[in-house]
Amino acid sequence: MSHADQPPGPEQKQPGAPRPAQVRPVPPAELAARLGVEPPAPDAAPVTGITHDSRAVRRGDLYAALPGARFHGADFAPQAAELGAAAILTDPAGAERAAATGLPVLTVEDPRSRMGDLAAEIYGRPGGSLLQIGITGTSGKTTTAYLIEGGLRAVHGDRTGLIGTVESRIGDERLKSERTTPEATDLQALFAVMRERGIEALVMEVSSHALVLGRVDGAVFDVAVFNNLSPEHMEFHSGMEDYFQAKAQLFTPRRSRAGVVNIDDEYGRRLVRESQVPVTTFSAEGHPDADWRAEHVVTGPLRSTFTVAGPGGVRIEAASPLPGPFNVANALAAITALAVAGIDPQTAAQGVAAVPGVPGRLERVDAGQPYLAVVDYAHKTDAVESVLRALRKVTKGSLHIVLGCGGDRDETKRGPMGAAAARLADTAVLTSDNPRSEDPLAILTAMLAGAAGVPAHERGHVVVEPDRAAAIATAVALARPDDTVLVAGKGHEQGQDIAGVVRPFDDRQVLRAAIERAAATPAQEKDQDQL
CATH class of the missing domain: 3.90.190.20 (Mur ligase, C-terminal domain)
Structure with a gap:
């Protein structure tokens, strides 16, 4: 929930993702030019961070005052100013209240849609230095993320990151997650911290809410993974078509460079036809048209084993560290995504099999x-x-x-x-x-x-x-x-x-x-x- 939807409380701990220690100061005029709006005075204080939550403002921040269901972020502009905000990003409805603080105001029609790109700019495009794998789908995102992290660790050791429903990880440091995909301001700050700490590769869950609400704006994934689609979040989406279109956004050049898609799922087969980026397919059911297939599947009470058949005659003995056919699909998705990301499939399979378990998943x-x-x-x-x-x-x-x-x-x-x-x-x-x-x-x-x-x-x-x-x-x-x-x-x-x-x-x-x-x-x- 954004601050625009929640009034502040003195007992609440200051929220927000970790911030990088070093940020290049960005003149507000530079941000105004990026937005195509009138620049503030030349002597305006530089921006060194960004947040959408007035309680999390740090000195030098651009405070994004967003409209919400119950409150407008501009209502809390005075608090943001008191905490040291350097400027305010808002919409026409909040412009007058923001201007009353005396801070420079950048006014656009839809500040949420510009927030992610500005956050990436302020933190120096941190995602560009990281191998990024994003996962979407109704079921299996969390498990697949942990399995991919296992494969990444087989190559990068503790220089890996994870962002998802259960937690976020920066190497071996664990951070509590408030939602599956953080808001764009927090996400870009997290990317910047990862870059600063030497992280080389990360995997993250990408929810349909995140895609619709712009939480991954400013991020371009090297590989995007689609697991499956079934009715869910119908209180948010108008129907399955709306839900599918939200997921499909991830498979456009704005969001990713390559896709990995499950063709055992009917919506996956449709996505292969409609994806705007190159797609590699996988099938845990052994579909002959899939690029990567699971064969000779043996399910047990604790884990499953199977053979991965890949392009060019590749054959690898693999295992899912969790039981059930659906976890064979998750493991195959992970191995395929890692291979598309340039990791040796055998190394990927060994890393996936070594994952000790996933919190709250079987x-x-x-x-x-x-x-x-x-x-x-x-x-x-x-x-x-x-x-x-x-x-x-x-x-x-x-x-x-x-x-x-x-x-x-x-x-x-x-x-x-x-x-x-x-x-x-x-x-x-x-x-x-x-x-x-x-x-x-x-x-x-x-x-x-x-x-x-x-x-x-x-x-x-x-x-x-x-x-x-x-x-x-x-x-x-x-x-x-x-x-x-x-x-x-x-x-x-x-x-x-x-x-x-x-x-x-x-x-x-x-x-x-x-x-x-x-x-x-x-x-x-x-x-x-x-x-």
């Missing part, structure tokens, strides 16, 4: 129990179906899922997600995810309606438990040796948003605690019987 929770317990981020219908099918293949006993749907998000997926859980699991415990401002029971009612629509002979046992911790405990209580318990929807997240209040909640910790309590209970009961 992440095992092992407290000594005689059954498999995993946490996964699956929060859309196709992802829930994929992970349940993958786990079914490695589960000798019963399969239990704990699942909810997020509030203030796409309502159309709630019924289908409930149906998928009821159809593919032996027990579906429907619960709350992040209800946000919605009534949790209303969300569960929609999920339950979907589950009820599954024919009785195809439907597993369905339980409704609004309290997520209690729901996890319910699934654990049902688990027997050789069963699998899947807690889905939140993955790596460490909080639960209920009525606008984010409370600490980590599925991995709650699941582990439930397993430990369940294991202790029989022993306690036995001790009591002997009294």
